[in-house]
Amino acid sequence: MKAILVISISLYSFIVLGHHSVAEYDRSVVRELEGEIVTLHWRNPHVRFSLRIENSDGVEEIWNLEAQSVNGQDRRGVPRDLMQVGDTILVAGNPSTRQKNHMFMTNILLSTGLEIITQEAGDARWSENTIGSTLVEQRNDATKEAQGIFRVWMRRMPPGLFPRNLPLTEAAKEARASWDPITDDGIMRCVAPGMPFAMLGRGPHPIDFTEQNGDIIIRAEYFDIVRVVHMGETGDVAEQPLSELGYSVGHWENDDLVVRTSRIDWPFFDRTGVPQSQSSEILERFSLSNEEGTELAYTITVNDPETFTEPVTAIWTWQWHPELEIEPYECTN
Structure with a gap:
């Protein structure tokens, strides 16, 4: 052999x-x-x-x-x-x-x-x-009805891309050069990622949206992540505690859900060693993008002046999969 x-x-x-x-x-x-x-x-x-x-x-x-x-x-x-x-x-x-x-x-x-x-x-x-090259139908449930974005979505392949040549500051370039994926990549030790990577994880892992007490819950199968989007928030976001997923505030623009996230305490933008500061702010837009309502366009823009010389944006599409459910991820180191 x-x-x-x-x-x-x-x-x-x-x-x-x-x-x-x-x-x-x-x-x-x-x-x-x-x-x-x-x-x-x-x-x-x-x-x-x-x-x-x-x-x-x-x-x-x-x-x-x-x-x-x-x-x-x-x-x-x-x-x-x-x-x-x-x-x-x-x-x-x-x-x-x-x-x-x-x-x-x-x-x-x-x-x-x-x-x-x-x-x-x-x-x-x-x-x-x-x-193994394509998804297989897990169950056929044609009785599920479309309810705006409040469904199960799977990212279409190929996934959205940030440009390879990210506009890094000199400090960010130095930090990236010192990054060691063996010792610095917490995901390999089953540490759930913070934003923005919480929404960027690769693989056929769906997300869904639900309403709870007037807010919107975004649930990602990847690492069993749960985000709360505070709708109609009028308080001082700067007073909110820092956290890995940050503090998300949302509003509707017609049928589009627009989410702004700040107060993020997660050290990395991605899994290639690009750093992220606590000054990072993320703007997301979720838009039904076809007449049938079966596609959800996702736009994410990250503005972190300590890392990037200008904001960076990625765009991709999720597809509605009524046959899918969010399954436990249960990472085991």
Whole structure:
């Protein structure tokens, strides 16, 4: 059982927010490994394998492999019992630049010839017999009616993007350069992210909106996050305590929900080491964007003068999925 291949591909021109340890794995390189599964842990924030291989010198190595979340694999129809300890598999993925023999998996080929695509919108590599590239219907509930934004939404792929060349201040550039994803990425230790990353996490994880005592509750499956949007707030926001998710105030502009969030005490803008100060303010707009009311346009603008020389904006679309429910994330370190 041997390591097979290393292939260079062109660098992405944008940062895609939210995959696990994004700064640790070199997405410009795809490596293939063939070996025996030694351990298999099926849990959030990501599925983990260890694989025993024989390298090109005939020496045995153990590789630690990661894939996207359990919830994501479930929603793409990947059964948890397809693989067992002792199985021989072929995997492809992006190697770590920080840890020896670590890789983020994108594809798995089983001995049966079935290929598992382990990330949403991924491509097949070896086989026409594949699973995992698209969402599967979990249940058919056509009786659910549309009620404005108060439904379950799933982000359309590909996700929204901030520009790769963020307009960073000199202080932010220095902070980013010193960031270590191994020691500084709390998500790897199941620390739930604050804003804005709480709304940016990658993977097929839905959100929903409900009303409660005149306010709006935004619930994200990712890390079981719950945000409260205070509607019609007239008090002094500056008197509110700092918190990871900040203090959100909302209002309606026709059918659009507009949310302004400040008082954020979360040190990072993203998972590539871009810092965030307590001066950060976030403006979000949720807009039904088609006549059928099945798409929700999301615009997020972050203004943090200590980090950015100008505000940064990303836009993407969520789709209504009446068959989905918010499932527990239950991250386990």
